Amino acid sequence: MTKQLPxxxxxxxxxxxxxxxxxxxxxxxxxxxxxxxxxxxxDTPNDFATTFAQDELRYYWRHGMFQEASQATLTxxxxxxxxxxxxxxxxxxxxxxxxxxxxxxxxxxxYRFLPSDFVARTHNEERYGPLPEHVTVQDYGVTYDELEPHxxxxxxxxGICGQAGNLNGETVEGGNPFEGPRSDNYPNPPMQMTFSQxxxxxxxxxxxxxxxxxxxxxxxRAYVNPLGLQLAPCTYCxxxxxxxxGNYSKSSPQTTIIPVLMQRPNFALRTNSEVxxxxxxxxxxRASGVTYIDANGDxxxxxxxxxxxxxxxxxxxxxxxxxxxxEPYDPQSxxxxxxxxxxxxxxxxxxxxxxxxxxxxxxxxxxLGMVIDDYNGDNFDHSGLGFIGGGYIxxxxxxxxxIESHPVPDNVxxxxxxxxxxxxxxxxxxxxxGVHGASMAHRSNYLDLDPTYTDTHGRxxxxxxxxxxxxxxxxxxxxTPIAQQIANGMGGREVKVNIRRGSYDSVPYQTTHNTGGTxxxxxxxxxxxxxxxxxxxxxxxxxxxxGLFPQNAGYNPTGTVGALAYWSVDxxxxxxxxxxxxxxQP
Amino acid sequence: xxSLTRRHVMRLMLLGGTALAVPHAFAKEFxxxxxxxxxxxxxxxxxxxxxxxxxxxxxxxxxxxxxCARLIPSDEDGPGATEADVVTFIDRQMAGFYGRGQHxxxxxxxxxxxxxxxxxxxxPPAILYRSALAELETYCASQHEARFVDLxxxxxxxxxxxxxxxxxxxEGVSAKVFFDxxxxxxxxxxxxxxxxxxxxxxxxxxxxxxxxxxxxxRDFVNHHxxxxxxxxxxxxxxxxxxxx
Numbered sequence: 001m002t003k004q005l006p007x008x009x010x011x012x013x014x015x016x017x018x019x020x021x022x023x024x025x026x027x028x029x030x031x032x033x034x035x036x037x038x039x040x041x042x043d044t045p046n047d048f049a050t051t052f053a054q055d056e057l058r059y060y061w062r063h064g065m066f067q068e069a070s071q072a073t074l075t076x077x078x079x080x081x082x083x084x085x086x087x088x089x090x091x092x093x094x095x096x097x098x099x100x101x102x103x104x105x106x107x108x109x110x111y112r113f114l115p116s117d118f119v120a121r122t123h124n125e126e127r128y129g130p131l132p133e134h135v136t137v138q139d140y141g142v143t144y145d146e147l148e149p150h151x152x153x154x155x156x157x158x159g160i161c162g163q164a165g166n167l168n169g170e171t172v173e174g175g176n177p178f179e180g181p182r183s184d185n186y187p188n189p190p191m192q193m194t195f196s197q198x199x200x201x202x203x204x205x206x207x208x209x210x211x212x213x214x215x216x217x218x219x220x221r222a223y224v225n226p227l228g229l230q231l232a233p234c235t236y237c238x239x240x241x242x243x244x245x246g247n248y249s250k251s252s253p254q255t256t257i258i259p260v261l262m263q264r265p266n267f268a269l270r271t272n273s274e275v276x277x278x279x280x281x282x283x284x285x286r287a288s289g290v291t292y293i294d295a296n297g298d299x300x301x302x303x304x305x306x307x308x309x310x311x312x313x314x315x316x317x318x319x320x321x322x323x324x325x326x327e328p329y330d331p332q333s334x335x336x337x338x339x340x341x342x343x344x345x346x347x348x349x350x351x352x353x354x355x356x357x358x359x360x361x362x363x364x365x366x367x368l369g370m371v372i373d374d375y376n377g378d379n380f381d382h383s384g385l386g387f388i389g390g391g392y393i394x395x396x397x398x399x400x401x402x403i404e405s406h407p408v409p410d411n412v413x414x415x416x417x418x419x420x421x422x423x424x425x426x427x428x429x430x431x432x433x434g435v436h437g438a439s440m441a442h443r444s445n446y447l448d449l450d451p452t453y454t455d456t457h458g459r460x461x462x463x464x465x466x467x468x469x470x471x472x473x474x475x476x477x478x479x480t481p482i483a484q485q486i487a488n489g490m491g492g493r494e495v496k497v498n499i500r501r502g503s504y505d506s507v508p509y510q511t512t513h514n515t516g517g518t519x520x521x522x523x524x525x526x527x528x529x530x531x532x533x534x535x536x537x538x539x540x541x542x543x544x545x546x547g548l549f550p551q552n553a554g555y556n557p558t559g560t561v562g563a564l565a566y567w568s569v570d571x572x573x574x575x576x577x578x579x580x581x582x583x584x585q586p
Numbered sequence: 587x588x589s590l591t592r593r594h595v596m597r598l599m600l601l602g603g604t605a606l607a608v609p610h611a612f613a614k615e616f617x618x619x620x621x622x623x624x625x626x627x628x629x630x631x632x633x634x635x636x637x638x639x640x641x642x643x644x645x646x647x648x649x650x651x652x653x654c655a656r657l658i659p660s661d662e663d664g665p666g667a668t669e670a671d672v673v674t675f676i677d678r679q680m681a682g683f684y685g686r687g688q689h690x691x692x693x694x695x696x697x698x699x700x701x702x703x704x705x706x707x708x709x710p711p712a713i714l715y716r717s718a719l720a721e722l723e724t725y726c727a728s729q730h731e732a733r734f735v736d737l738x739x740x741x742x743x744x745x746x747x748x749x750x751x752x753x754x755x756x757e758g759v760s761a762k763v764f765f766d767x768x769x770x771x772x773x774x775x776x777x778x779x780x781x782x783x784x785x786x787x788x789x790x791x792x793x794x795x796x797x798x799x800x801x802x803x804r805d806f807v808n809h810h811x812x813x814x815x816x817x818x819x820x821x822x823x824x825x826x827x828x829x830x
Binding site: 041043045046047049050051052054055056057058061062063068069070073076077078082083085086087088089091192194195233235236237238246247258259261262263264265267268269270271272273294295296354356357358359360362363400402403406414415416417420421423424427428452453454503504505506507 | 687691705774778801803808
């Protein structure tokens with residue numbers, strides 16, 4: 001039996017980066033906020049202590065902090081003709097779980113998307129003519145200029161370390177000359193680079209390219225953020241991604257927002273509380289609250305004036321489908337919106353092997369790197385190339401965690417004495433030039449509910465139908481040789497190219513940048529939420545996260561996720577509260 | 587001073603025991619101005635697969651050890667799976683939540699699937715090992731009238747290559763899925779922290795030059811491509827820490 005609870009002003013579904021951002025701004029505005037988190041409480045001293053946080057087996061290979069696939073996974077197929085089967089354990093991506101979400105175990109590479117990324121359809125059609133049929137790329141409905149103050153604030157909350165390339169329209173030496181105009185420099189200077197980055201930067205400059213430091217959420221120095229929370233200098237320990245940081249050196253909800261929230265009497269967080277559905281008011285005009293189940297199996301109805309979906313994009317999409325809110329996307333007709341424009345990222349790389357020099361990959365950090373943006377977005381002329389978008393090309397030194405990172409040259413077998421010797425010879429002597437390719441939306445790639453498989457509560461799993469598109473393949477074929485060219489100039493013995501070919505494979509880890517499914521836009525017929533991330537169906541329902549992206553740009557998503565959350569919550573505080581209702585008339 | 591009744595003591599013990607065993611299992615409310623919660627000894631110390639539990643029969647254990655010795659051989663270049671005691675790592679893993687597939691989604695129906703859909707066996711890892719090891723012995727008996735462990739190294743390599751390249755098929759279980767899982771687990775056991783039973787004395791870390799679970803390399807960021815001579819450290823420390 002469902003127990004009815006007293007109402008709150010705001011209920012947040014999920015408590016990672018976006019949940020913490022909404023909670024902080026809405027409690028500051030005096031509202032009574034409740035966050036419901038499926039997973040457990042997590043904090044630095046107890047859960048990522050430096051006495052045990054550097055445990056590769058436990059945290060990566062045994063999925064110590066990720067969503068438990070046994071509770072809920074998703075099913076996957078490459079195309080509609082196949083039968084989707086469950087991802088029985090995680091591979092290609094690693095959804096987070098618990099307080100802080102994936103913000104606990106991210107690397108910290110914190111970019112702003114380009115101004116043209118937010119108007120991808122308009123911009124590309126103006127320059128190159130109509131996009132091909134079935135390429136469902138759309139504009140965001142919000143522009144870079146509108147988001148700029150929110151990018152800036154998120155960077156200050158996180159203490160991002162970097163070098164501006166465009167300050168108020170003035171080009172600044174050493175930064176990214178292609179970035180949108182910034183109102184302020186980064187709050188902290190770039191990280192200290194190592195041997196590999198120096199080699200990469202020289203090789204890139206030699207080719208006339210413009211290397212700059214990766215904007216990093218790993219601290220280059222001690223920092224106090226606008227909420228008064230302190231971050232400590234990064235120690236380059238090489239256990240960032242897939243691990244929590246025990247040094248308070250990586251920006252996360254835990255290090256930058258949550259301790260302040262926990263002091264506020266109008267904020268509460270319930271852990272081990274999984275939202276099952278968003279409920280509708282009897283007249284169908286609004287969301288009335290959410291139903292959730294706790295670890296004892298008791299179900300509760302939590303009434304709320306406003307509901308914000310702050311879970312991972314895949315779960316936000318599933319929750320809307322399960323709650324029957326918004327029209328599900330139909331790939332046959334192209335109609336419907338929920339589950340539409342699922343996108344990912346197209347990764348490839350060129351590994352450099354040295355004979356004499358040591359790259360010492362264990363001296364690393366999640367966002368330690370040099371990068372070029374010359375082939376990202378529309379920073380280069382695409383005439384005659386047959387694709388749009390691009391990607392950054394970077395040389396990171398993130399880790400030498402040995403189960404994961406033991407590259408060997410071409411033509412070495414995968415086991416036996418020759419393999420073992422090659423691992424030893426190259427373990428401290430490799431680096432990699434990676435291509436972080438954009439993923440453009442296509443009519444045939446989407447999310448819906450699986451007809452067969454269910455989670456522990458008996459609810460349908462989400463079904464992913466996804467493969468790389470012609471645009472993706474041309475993009476990676478164009479950019480990977482450029483990465484190879486840079487790698488060739490880095491003075492190694494040999495270069496091994498790891499190209500992305502064949503169908504998308506859900507098994508090897510690529511990246512946890514799953515986007516779309518709850519996309520934003522200017523038209524209720526083609527988007528789930530409006531430019532303020534407000535549901536077209538229910539004005540008191542908002543959605544956060546990378547599910548808002550109509551297509552994925554050639555960057556890591558978190559910077560843009562943070563900016564969109566601050567943009568949206570600003571609209572709630574300064575517009576919606578004054579006059580609750582649709583912020584955009586359809 | 588009040589003396590605690592026996593019931594009080596029992597109750598305290600029960601609550602304490604519960605909190606230690608399943609620190610995260612219950613729904614809890616935080617916040618309302620109470621600050622960041624903190625309690626002593628709540629740290630999530632590692633416990634997965636650190637016990638000395640066993641899953642394999644003595645014969646299974648011999649076979650797995652022999653396979654690992656061919657995947658990561660001991661040779662003139664340095665130590666292998668045998669010195670690192672990789673079989674102990676795998677045995678403990680199979681005896682724990684990993685072997686049971688406890689955190690994996692194991693609901694049916696089961697389909698063959700494409701390679702891009704990943705692991706689709708109805709067996710959790712431990713049962714997959716048990717079924718496949720029995721099939722492997724059947725194969726070796728029919729081809730060589732011997733157990734796998736009694737074959738020459740060359741013969742063992744030929745059998746393993748047959749599994750890897752899908753030339754040998756098993757009944758009721760995929761030989762290739764078994765081979766891939768075993769290779770992955772062997773590499774895990776070779777390179778994981780020694781608390782899990784393999785990588786004994788950090789032998790694999792020393793072999794490749796990984797300094798282990800250190801937490802501060804700020805003094806070495808400017809290494810300019812030179813070697814950094816550091817002894818490895820494990821989550822248990824390193825030899826000498828507990829000795830005079």
